[in-house]
Amino acid sequence: MSLWGKHIVVTGGGSGVGAETAKVLSLAGASVTILGRREAQLQTQSLPYQVCDVTDAAAVRAAFEAARKKSGPIVGVVANAGAAESAPFQRTDIEAFRSMMEVNLLGVVNVWQAALSDMKAAEWGRMIAIASTAGLKGYSYVSAYCAAKHAVVGLTRALAQELAMTGITVNAICPGFIDTPMLDRSIDNIVAKTRMSGDKARLSLASVNPQNRFIQPTEVAQTALWLFSEAAKSVNGHALALSGGEV
DSSP: OTTTOOEEEEEEETSSSHHHHHHHHTTOOOOEEEESOOOOOHHTTTTTTTEEETTTTHHHHHHHHHHHHOOOOOEEEEOOOOOOOOOOGGGOOOHHHHHHIIIIIIIIHHHHHHHHHHHHHHTOOEEEOOOOOGSOOOOOOOHHHHHHHHHHHHHHHHHHHHHTTTEEEEEEEEEEBSSHHHHHHHHHHHHHHOOOHHHHHHHHHTTSOOOOOOOOOHHHHHHHHHHTTTGGGTTTSSSEESSOOOO
């Protein structure tokens, strides 16, 4: 499949799923711009980049305009930037909920809005959010994260209906636990709070997946690549679970 001539923005592109997705799309011929907060990480990807915090709507608009001037109109966005915080609900203050909503939901809103005019003009576009199985079910001790990811799935479904006649599709990819640095931080958190060994913590998280494994970043990237294909042009408003059958 060739994406030649298509300019795609991938947020959180400095590492993990974002970096892998940017690589896969670039190898398929797309002109990819990556966004992230840490320039040093972005530089290691050898792709055009913009330093940007997706929670800052003005900064996002400026970054998209700079990317547009360099590589042309933007017809695809993979909204991958996100964060997770863990705590019992009773100890999760309102600022934690705001923080999770800002990066996981409003970050998606900001980047999708920044690209929408280009997609409408082209009468073709792909909006993809990297959500989570936490957007499809509940997990203990991550209520704010679950709430934010459920909101992303709701946004995806609503916008898919709104844009259905425009040639633009809107979908969310919902992986289970992914083998990335974010997973390592979750394991460290479990170890610190429970005194469980790192190996046991890792096994306990892997066991949530009926296949008893972690999702690999390339699986998410290849799913995004498929959503950009003409084979997926009728796939709209979906929350695609990559979870080994968990949900």
